Amino acid sequence: MPSDPPPGNAHATLETAAGLATASVPVYTPDRRVGDLRREIAGQRYDCASHVVACDGTAFLGLVRIEDLLAAPADATLQTVIDRDPPVVGPDMDQEIAAWLAVSHGESALAVVDAQRRFIGLVPPRRLLQVLLSEHEEDLSHLGGFTRGAMQARVSSVEPVRRRFRHRLPWLLVGLGGALLAADLVGRFEAQLRTQVMLAFFIPGIVYLADAVGTQTETVVVRGLSVGVAFGRMARRELLAGLAIGLALAVVAGPVVWWRWADAELALSVGLAVFATCSTATVTAMALPWLFERSGLDPVFGSGPLATVIQDLLSILIYFAIVFAVMG
Known part of the structure; x- marks a missing residue:
């Protein structure tokens, strides 16, 4: 079974990474077998299932793209396919900077962790696209001289x-x-x-x-x-x-x-x-x-x-x- 989602975040304010993140994602420990995870994920409903989050308790270890999870051997453990150095952001980071960080690293989602590297949530792809579109329109409006947006x-x-x-x-x-x-x-x-x-x-x-x-x-x-x-x-x-x-x-x-x-x-x-x-x-x-x-x-x-x-x-x-x- 997936581990319990992280607790609510006090930093989740508008236009910050925490405000975009969701904790309703597949979260597992790294010793779980890939075949077992695929069966369990298939029976769950998440806000975002583009990545599997690897955690040891609440400590964030890394991400696994769903494509990599589907391609891995069934008897392999999660730790063999973990990306242990994905881009991560703090909860208070501005949403525009967070979105561009994900894009510049070629990631479709972004992990949000606190100063102790405890997992807070995952910014899903659709929210990253919404931020990029919104900020793009705002920048174009400003460059065109529309100070009101x-x-x-x-x-x-x-x-x-x-x-x-x-x-x-x-x-x-x-x-x-x-x-x-x-x-x-x-x-x-x-x-x-x-x-x-x-x-x-x-x-x-x-x-x-x-x-x-x-x-x-x-x-x-x-x-x-x-x-x-x-x-x-x-x-x-x-x-x-x-x-x-x-x-x-x-x-x-x-x-x-x-x-x-x-x-x-x-x-x-x-x-x-x-x-x-x-x-x-x-x-x-x-x-x-x-x-x-x-x-x-x-x-x-x-x-x-x-x-x-x-x-x-x-x-x-x-x-x-x-x-x-x-x-x-």
């Missing part, structure tokens, strides 16, 4: 039209307000634009470049926050990257404007504006996702539209401030 992403994808409308419209209204404010802001420089219409030619390009740099930074920051990267680890590198990108674009834009329109002051103004707006775009795109995340809001939904509005207004102000400082 795969289920929330699915809900957002199939939600009714009315709910889609209600979720998206407020942020787009913010964008509309920003667009009207930007138009009013440009209108305040109407007199200067009338005397030098060429200044208006560069507004769309400068605003676009700043938005593009901000979008790149925001994507990196949102994904980093989603997978648990500390904001401080990203901030310095992203800021330096933004300064370098702004400088590179300015070095290209200034000479091209000078060559095309033969106006040194205009070329200097455009070059400085490109550098300044791209640099501030990096700061804005970093700060807003961080603030959303700290506030418990998903940065995917709101930080993009809000960052665009703020950066567009800043770009226009910076551009005209530089123009008046350089060209008078």
Whole structure:
């Protein structure tokens, strides 16, 4: 007869190896004959019978795959087919690490033992697959920027039209307000634009470049926050990257404007504006996702539209401030 299953485990909490394990598995001492075990197992019902667990009392000795047990001679003892060095985990090990440990060792099940190597339970194959699938979906969701997880992403994808409308419209209204404010802001420089219409030619390009740099930074920051990267680890590198990108674009834009329109002051103004707006775009795109995340809001939904509005207004102000400082 099989030995009594191990006692209940106080460590069996959610998302741990012990929480996945079951004690309803065939457990035998190593001196039992293989033929006797095959007959006894055939008359029992277990949560998992992919492996036979070899124990001396409660002390875990090893595992025997059911395939090896079926292929062994009937008069052999269990100890002749035991794998005495299978991968084992402690009861408190995170379920994702436990599942990957089993896969990396080519095992379809995983033994859970305590610090005294007492057998607690076996994580069956179906639960390992469930963990791997769940963690895989979660990782993909995080890399895609969904900080609320795969289920929330699915809900957002199939939600009714009315709910889609209600979720998206407020942020787009913010964008509309920003667009009207930007138009009013440009209108305040109407007199200067009338005397030098060429200044208006560069507004769309400068605003676009700043938005593009901000979008790149925001994507990196949102994904980093989603997978648990500390904001401080990203901030310095992203800021330096933004300064370098702004400088590179300015070095290209200034000479091209000078060559095309033969106006040194205009070329200097455009070059400085490109550098300044791209640099501030990096700061804005970093700060807003961080603030959303700290506030418990998903940065995917709101930080993009809000960052665009703020950066567009800043770009226009910076551009005209530089123009008046350089060209008078």
